[in-house]
Ligand SMILES: Nc1ncnc2c1ncn2[C@@H]1O[C@H](COP(=O)(O)OP(=O)(O)OP(=O)(O)O)[C@@H](O)[C@H]1O
């Protein structure tokens with residue numbers, strides 16, 4: 537027993553808290569199953585490794601600032617038949633990040649744009665990739681403050697560092713000239729260097745108005761769409777699902793901004 541206590545204590549001293557915690561149980565199981573010394577050791581190390589990986593993911597989740605946690609398995613594709621499930625699963629395999637491509641989810645409120653962006657982000661975090669999630673309003677407020685305090689370059693790094701940057705809710709608020717300029721700077725700096733996922737309730741044609749400057753809007757869209765997967769989601773709001781069921785809202789009464797354009801996984805490549 538003294539030896540067991542010693543072993544536990546040493547594991548703790550080595551920073552192997554999980555191994556220390558499960559030592560008893562693994563020893564006990566090993567003595568019943570007649571496992572070899574080597575398989576006992578492997579099991580103990582595996583338990584420690586798994587716990588460390590879990591904690592790493594947890595830390596990266598926090599650093600990513602996701603608004604909520606949702607996975608693809610939480611997504612009911614039958615509710616949104618316009619979405620090509622196979623293509624979304626391909627995106628979740630994350631090869632687009634290696635190619636520095638972007639993803640643009642377009643559609644009216646409640647159709648699952650943020651959910652799908654978060655689900656892809658969670659896959660990326662699980663794979664150990666640095667991810668950062670921000671709404672366009674937060675992003676602009678943050679960059680504007682940094683600009684006014686003469687530390688824009690430094691602050692911009694927060695948004696340039698992650699392999700995947702998600703900018704949510706593009707389009708809910710129009711941008712003033714400084715905001716449009718800051719957004720352009722960000723998109724330009726990430727162009728062909730790091731992937732972005734954007735969600736927007738505005739169709740691409742409406743971005744002129746959103747940015748208040750057609751020249752800047754064209755420059756932003758040119759870079760964003762050069763290597764981009766555009767997913768137009770048309771359909772009913774999932775938030776109103778229950779109400780639709782009870783007939784409080786009719787699906788005809790739900791404003792549909794986007795028209796689904798064939799394969800939802802249509803790629804837009806400029807060249
Ligand atoms: N097909 C779906 N299956 C399961 N849950 C869904 C589905 N679509 C949306 N949801 C859920 O409905 C809520 C709203 O979805 P989400 O946040 O993705 O909307 P959105 O398209 O980003 O809307 P908004 O433009 O208002 O931000 C979330 O809780 C999300 O998990």
Ligand SMILES: [Mg+2]
Pocket residue numbers: 649650651704705735
């Ligand atoms: Mg959203």
